[in-house]
Amino acid sequence: xADVVATATTQPFFATLGPASAARIMAMCETLxxxxxxxxxxxxxxxxxxxxxxxxxxxxxxxxxxxxxxxxDSLLWLMGPGDxxxxxxxxxxxxxxxxxxxxxxxSLLKAPGAHMLELVKGRxxxxxxxxxxxxxxxxRADDNTAHFVSGDVPSRLAYTLLDLARRFGTANPSTGHxxxxxxxxxxxxxxxxxxxxxxxxxxLTDFATRGWIAARPKVVTIMEPEKLASRAN
Ligand code: CMP
Numbered sequence: 001x002a003d004v005v006a007t008a009t010t011q012p013f014f015a016t017l018g019p020a021s022a023a024r025i026m027a028m029c030e031t032l033x034x035x036x037x038x039x040x041x042x043x044x045x046x047x048x049x050x051x052x053x054x055x056x057x058x059x060x061x062x063x064x065x066x067x068x069x070x071x072x073d074s075l076l077w078l079m080g081p082g083d084x085x086x087x088x089x090x091x092x093x094x095x096x097x098x099x100x101x102x103x104x105x106x107s108l109l110k111a112p113g114a115h116m117l118e119l120v121k122g123r124x125x126x127x128x129x130x131x132x133x134x135x136x137x138x139x140r141a142d143d144n145t146a147h148f149v150s151g152d153v154p155s156r157l158a159y160t161l162l163d164l165a166r167r168f169g170t171a172n173p174s175t176g177h178x179x180x181x182x183x184x185x186x187x188x189x190x191x192x193x194x195x196x197x198x199x200x201x202x203x204l205t206d207f208a209t210r211g212w213i214a215a216r217p218k219v220v221t222i223m224e225p226e227k228l229a230s231r232a233n
Contacts, residue, residue, distance in 0.1 A: 012082045013052060016129045024119060025126070029109040040100040040108075047089030047096055049110045053079050056106030057168075057183050060085065060098040061191065075191035077137075078103070078182070080167055084133050090117055103183045147232065148194065154203040156193040158232035161213065165222055178222040185218065207231075 014022045029052075034040070040051065043062055051058075058079040066072045076098055079085050089096055090113040119126045147159045161180070169178040184192065190200040204220075207213045212224040212231075222228060 013084055013129055013133060016125070016132060018123075018125045021119065021123050021126050021129075024123075025111060025116075026109075028115050029111050032106075032108045032110055034102045034106050034108065036102050036104050036106075038102045038106075040102065041086070041096050042099045043096050045096045047086065047094075048113050050084065050086045050090055050113055050116050051100070052109040052111070053081055053083045053085075054107040054109060055081055056108075057103040058083075058085065058100050058106060058108075059103045059184075059188065060100055062098050073191050074194060075184075075188055077140075078164070078167075078184070078192075084130075086113075087116075087130060087134070103188075151232070153193060153195045153199050154206065155232050156195070157189070157200060157203045158207070158228045160189070160193050161220060161222065162225065162228055162232060164220075165225070169222070175223075178225060180220050180222065181218065182220065183218050 014025075017025070031054075034056075040058065041047075059075055060077045060079065061073045061075050063071050063073050079100075085100060086096070088094070116126075120130060121127075148156055151159065164182045165178045165180045168182055169180040171178050182189075186200055186204070187197045190197045193200060204213070204215045207228070208215055210224075210227070212222070212227045214221040214223065
């Protein structure tokens with residue numbers, strides 16, 4: 001627990017808070033350690049808690065019905081260390097907008113929603129920290145929409161790989177290559193770009209043949225980020 005607390009206080013959400021607010025939030029949080037594939041909540045559930053990722057990755061998915069009436073899951077976002085989720089329904093009183101499932105083993109902080117709302121009402125720094133995270137997310141959702149409306153599958157995939165690289169990538173200083181452990185299967189990558197596994201596989205193979213990336217299960221190495229970026233545009 002001490003390790004989790006130490007890590008949590010270095011997260012962007014806490015870094016923007018005053019020490020008193022950070023201490024109040026930490027005191028009300030419960031630590032959860034979940035194995036991979038744990039469903040934390042499902043879309044449509046009533047909301048009671050807010051979550052902060054300390055370690056690991058959580059995928060947020062939503063089911064829709066395709067034109068041929070088959071159900072289809074979209075992967076809306078991958079939460080990593082420092083990301084907060086589950087705040088929308090606390091703020092607007094609605095039900096959960098997505099299903100949250102751990103993609104890897106995770107350490108999470110769980111804050112009771114009612115207490116968190118009281119803090120938001122009483123403490124400006126907490127309200128601003130939450131607004132900051134929401135603004136970031138809205139900007140990203142705008143970028144996503146712009147790319148997804150105008151781009152074909154390879155361009156959406158290139159954009160998504162670069163986005164994953166920005167968040168989860170590690171640069172190798174001697175080669176300049178970026179190793180991205182995204183932990184997604186090809187099926188989940190397809191859900192993230194709104195396509196089929198086969199089409200995503202074809203695009204990955206094409207990028208690899210050009211020497212832009214090397215793809216292994218759940219990991220991609222980006223050798224030519226600029227080429228990928230120009231394909232994303
Ligand atoms: P809530 O609706 O309470 O539960 C699901 C959570 O998923 C939601 O709050 C947000 O925290 C998060 N979420 C929903 N849509 C997105 C999105 N497009 N990008 C990132 N996070 C999202």
